[in-house]
Amino acid sequence: MGNQKVLSRSAIRRQREREERYQTILRAAETLFYEKGYHQTSITQISDLAEVSVGTVYFYFKNKEDLLIHLLDEISFLFRSRIGKEFKNTGESLDGIMKAGYLFFDEFCRLFPEKLAIMYRESVGQSSLVNECRMNHQAKIIGDVEGAILQAAEKMGFDLPGQDTAEVIAVSITGIFDSIASHFLFSKKRSGDLKSVGDDAITFLIGGIKNLFVPKKAKI
Amino acid sequence: MGNQKVLSRSAIRRQREREERYQTILRAAETLFYEKGYHQTSITQISDLAEVSVGTVYFYFKNKEDLLIHLLDEISFLFRSRIGKEFKNTGESLDGIMKAGYLFFDEFCRLFPEKLAIMYRESVGQSSLVNECRMNHQAKIIGDVEGAILQAAEKMGFDLPGQDTAEVIAVSITGIFDSIASHFLFSKKRSGDLKSVGDDAITFLIGGIKNLFVPKKAKI
Amino acid sequence: MGNQKVLSRSAIRRQREREERYQTILRAAETLFYEKGYHQTSITQISDLAEVSVGTVYFYFKNKEDLLIHLLDEISFLFRSRIGKEFKNTGESLDGIMKAGYLFFDEFCRLFPEKLAIMYRESVGQSSLVNECRMNHQAKIIGDVEGAILQAAEKMGFDLPGQDTAEVIAVSITGIFDSIASHFLFSKKRSGDLKSVGDDAITFLIGGIKNLFVPKKAKI
Amino acid sequence: MGNQKVLSRSAIRRQREREERYQTILRAAETLFYEKGYHQTSITQISDLAEVSVGTVYFYFKNKEDLLIHLLDEISFLFRSRIGKEFKNTGESLDGIMKAGYLFFDEFCRLFPEKLAIMYRESVGQSSLVNECRMNHQAKIIGDVEGAILQAAEKMGFDLPGQDTAEVIAVSITGIFDSIASHFLFSKKRSGDLKSVGDDAITFLIGGIKNLFVPKKAKI
DNA sequence: GATGAATGAGCGTTCATTCAT
């Protein structure tokens, strides 16, 4: 029993160290992908920054692509935890959508610009697997928004004119998020303060949604 | 004189052949960048598809990056010729902007999906030179749209609430173009018919613009 | 403790293997540069002869130029260890210089013709970095000889007529070494036996030195 | 007859133009080989500087190597015309050899540093054909000097101790020429004024020669 | 688990040379 406890402790410690290593490597990759770009970053550079050997990187991740995919998964999870949640909380108004917008521009863009860069820049135009993964995540987020739109329309007593209208709105909203962040964060290099810009963008997208909400009428 | 004419003719023919070769190579690059991605395309593949030697590719273009930059220039020119023009024609209403939207979704997306892919996907996250070039072109297009917004607001007697509002609108609009095209063309692989989707997107963005147009009041 | 020793041993062995590999590659480069010339030798040929992969060559050396520079460093070190030392031992006569000459012609030319070829032939007219390196080494050797001349003149009670005389003598002596070796070893392909030729050359250069040693007189 | 004269004139003109073109190209090659090095110079650069097309270069010269070989021939001819001649004029003293030295250091080094660079630097360590050519020319020059030494010894009533002594002297003298020029012109970048340096070098080599001249005695 | 030396396919690029005009 005593023996077991000792083993258990060391096992726990090893488990913790494993997790730490994993994180160290992933953070190193994130930093370098953000700063130098995915293709311009080599595994050796990642292992150097993470202070492990190349072999260790390959112990924790299948290959370079796998690192990017794990980052995408993580980013997608973070995004949906913080922002997608708000979309789901949409009640009888568009407040949830506005709240989501505020969270994105005021908080997410400020705290995680490197994550946005990886999602919107570094994972674009890479291997088909990465692309698929990225599109999957985008689809989920779009789905979140689409759900919010449908629910809001329903609760607020509106119809949507076309078959794809909710999807179009969702794609437009995520597109606005993406383009505003990319333009002001990466092209114009505003250091994270997207508050006023974000407010305008939210006003814009709310106007856009309302313009597609049509009074309910008897369906054929 | 006859001699001169002959020389002239052969010179003209040679000139035409040069232009044709140049185009053949550029089209081959476009096709492959679109189909396989920029990094996944090698110069040898381009020269094979263009049915010239590797050396010939390097005779017409400085290097691989140069091919992409020439494509971007071409695409930007085409885009601004076809669509940017409409933005500039904005008069006393938002009709010009709507017209631009129709042209983009009905025509540009149908005729030149590969050009959109190169602008929105393959040129993203590449070398800094390419990125700069891409950002330059985007900035010009955003400038076109911004100009249209400012003019429309002025002519229609509206104010824009914030300092960056026109820019935010412009970025949002181009972001919607980008995201709708990418989502429906590349993720969902609709073969070019973006008519109904485009209509909704245009309704959306018009609503967005109007929501940021505020009645003019005396400025402090 | 046993464990530590084992680790230590394997570490030592690995270290030794590393050193061996390094030497194998450098020797392969030396052989090929000598036999075929620097430009006519490709990295693949070097890696083939060294029985390693191309990548391994690049693991040990930065690039092709680096190989040549390491060879030059090595040769320079060897030369100065064996021959430069004698120049420094110059006492009250020219015996040290004669000794250096014997060592060069009887020993160095016999044992290391390929090193002479690399120093005097293959490293000439290459990249500016290589040239600089070569000139640096030559300058050091010339400096060694110059020092010997100055010391001998001083000890033997002679003046040197001009400001640059010692340098001229030094350059002439190294030039004689170079030209005799190149002519008889590479042009006439005498297989290393430069004894009699060397004796004459030494007599020649001693005569040259003495002809520039002038009796000391009160300087103005 | 009139016709013939016209043809003749134009033929002469054409002949003259041909010769001019040939010279223009050769001079361009010389300049570039000197300034950038043989390997760092491309045919295109030569044709650009000569203001002709690449094809024209190939009309006048078989290939790139051929350009270098023609330059070597030319330089060798020039050298032997100016300096070798003096060696041949050696009479009953070493004055001819001294005269040759003055001509080399005072005149040749000042007027034609680029030619020396091509002979002593750019043509070293190239293809075997070039090397052979260079060695041939060197051999001729060495032969000139050797002849002068033999004649001077004879006329002055001296013997030479060894079988190769005259050759050793000749090789040493040319080696001194080479090394002094290379060191002061190319390494230390003295702009051509090698007068005082040359005087010392000549004193040196005269001393060297005399030290190998032994009083004639009955041979065994 | 961790290491890092070794691999080698594959890349972008150069440039001497040719030849139809």
Added chain:
DNA sequence: TATGAATGAACGCTCATTCAT
């Protein structure tokens, strides 16, 4: 003769990945 576009073999070099220790 003169042109210069076209060729393609050959190069130096990179880097994701493997595996013996």
